[in-house]
Amino acid sequence: MTHAEPPVVEATGIVKRFGPTVALDGARITVRPGETHALVGRNGAGKSTLVSVLTGLQAPDEGTVAFGGRPAPRTSDRDGWRQRVACVYQKSTIIPGLTVAENLFLNRHPRGHGRLISWPGTRRRAQELLATWSVAVDPQTPAGELDVEQRQFVEIARALSFGARFIVLDEPTAQLDAAAINRLFGRIRDLQRQGVTFLFISHHLQEVYEICDMVTVFRDARHIVTAPVADLPRTELVAAMTGEAPAARAEDRTRSLGTGARSALSVRGLRGDTYADVSFRVGAGEIVGLAGAAGSGRTEVAETVVGLRAATAGEVQIAGRRPAAGSVPAALAAGAGFVPQDRHHQGLVPDMSIADNATLSVPRRLGRNGLLSHGRRDQLAERMIENLAIKTPGPELPVSALSGGNQQKVVMARALADDPRLLVLINPTAGVDVRSKEFLLGKVEETADTGTGVLVASDELDDLRLCDRVLVMFQGRVTTEMNRGWHDHDLVAAMEGVDLDA
Incomplete structure (x- = not known):
């Protein structure tokens, strides 16, 4: 070179x-x-x-x-x-439904007489190409295999x-x-x-x-x-x-943590398709981070806790109760609140109002025998709008008309609607503006101060700074635990699987 x-x-x-x-x-x-x-x-x-x-x-x-x-x-x-x-x-x-040869020469197949595709010619050229670059694959193999x-x-x-x-x-x-x-x-x-x-x-x-x-x-x-x-x-x-940010070390928190026998969350020996042997505890009033790069398993573990996924082994207890595996309603009934990873596809129904979106998980608070009171719904929604500082002319506005930050506040409002014992957040500030991010993270700390345990699954350092402890996952396992006061260098290195002493 x-x-x-x-x-x-x-x-x-x-x-x-x-x-x-x-x-x-x-x-x-x-x-x-x-x-x-x-x-x-x-x-x-x-x-x-x-x-x-x-x-x-x-x-x-x-x-x-x-x-x-x-x-x-x-x-x-x-x-x-x-x-x-x-x-x-x-x-x-x-394209899995085509052969290797067809994929290699898609839309440029060798032509024979009459300008028809020459399949023998296609297979021969594919074999030559694969041999040239030492790719040991039969050109007639279906790509899906x-x-x-x-x-x-x-x-x-x-x-x-x-x-x-x-x-x-x-x-x-x-x-x-x-x-x-x-x-x-x-x-x-x-x-x-x-x-x-x-x-x-x-x-x-x-x-x-x-x-x-x-x-x-x-x-x-x-x-x-x-x-x-x-x-x-x-x-x-x-x-x-x-970067060399002056706020690289998190400030000490003076908030006392719950020390009772009952924890907000207990995970023991959890195993799934993308993680194995995961065990940890979140105390009442404690904020615990679950960090890791893409593919680390952090998101899947958090989704298992709230029932979006079912583990193949292990146990999840929420506030002392063991909800049915793979059941979101069971996790919510046990005391969980949840902010999913993708608010657009998992967190909101865009054409429904702010009021309906914010109260989807608490129908029993809106009426009896399957009949919902619009008055109760709007009263509850208006309290949420005030509590989360959602900028809207009223609860009937379609949630799709809100900014990204205000949409995320609606998702957070629903997660808090039933006064959860455990709040699970996945990338809670993704795609929101700086002011909304600061507000949402402040609301998380405020919620923890009331005694709610919080699990934050994220790879964003700002999301993790408010945590009392951060558990780092790498390739499906918890590899490191860091107490509050960690340095950016150390956390990122652990998330990326790098030994800084090597």
Whole structure:
């Protein structure tokens, strides 16, 4: 590799806005021939938006992209982009109902006499392509029968068949076991030697040190640093991702915690598809964080606690009661309140009013024998609107007419409507403005002060700062417990599975 050659890709001064949100702010990256170049950053740092710009799916509002020293094609020139760059996404783009050969040459099959598709020619070219790039898959195999690892190799071969020698790998190890990860890394090194360049995106920083030559860090939509991996210690990499905020250490809380025999939540030996042997306790009035990167199992554990999922083994007790597994009504009846991960799909009925959304979980408080009193509903909703400072002309307004922050307040209002003994929150401030975030987190502390136990499952540091303890999950297990006063560096390193002393 020589720097006399032009970069495989160079993006400079990239700005991309989505309404008021600035997703990229003067961002830049330079990837040189033959590298495996890591792109890392916390959620919301701008990685996905940059990939969409580098692959031609989004045009930047400002800035330039060049391949091999030449300007990128117009966004409408899809063939031009395919010849320069391809992305293998975490979610496969292979069509399971077609064979491997049909997927490889979709919409560009070899033609025979009369311009009909030549199936023998398609299979022959597929076999040649797979052999060229050492992909050991039968071209006549239905793609739906491939495992995750095989699908990735087929997608890489398909990208290379267009002429691209620059491949973006988006979380390629997320669904692979250790042996498959080692095989993938071996293939990446083989392809590097054949002149293929990779941009590697991963939540697992340890993998950056195993496979990558260079690393670029994004934070808050901006480029922070680019350096050789060998020259960037783990502590400095994590510092670049988190920033040097003066509030990095959480302030001490003076609120006393409940110490009674009964806990708000007790989880023992919980096991599911994405987690194993999870045990912990949340005391009355205690706020406990459940932290972890994507795929850590934190969300699934929280959803199991409130009955959205059923564990295959283990026990959940809420305020001393053991609700039926996999039953949200049973968890609510036991004393749980719940703010789900996605308010749009799990938390709200958009066409219903604020009043109806806020009181969906407490019909017995609105009337008897299945008959609901609109007067009682509106009285309860108006108290919620005042308590949560929801900006609305009245309770009858459709919840879809509210801002994101006020919609999240409605979800929180419903979670608190029945005075829960346990409040479970998953990413409670995702997609809300700063003032709404501060208000919601203040409401969580206020709720805990009344003796309610709180479980906060999140990877957002601001959500976790108010916690008395944070349990860190990595690859389905609780690996670390940190008391209040943790440092950003230490928590992020634990979430990413990085040993800062290595």
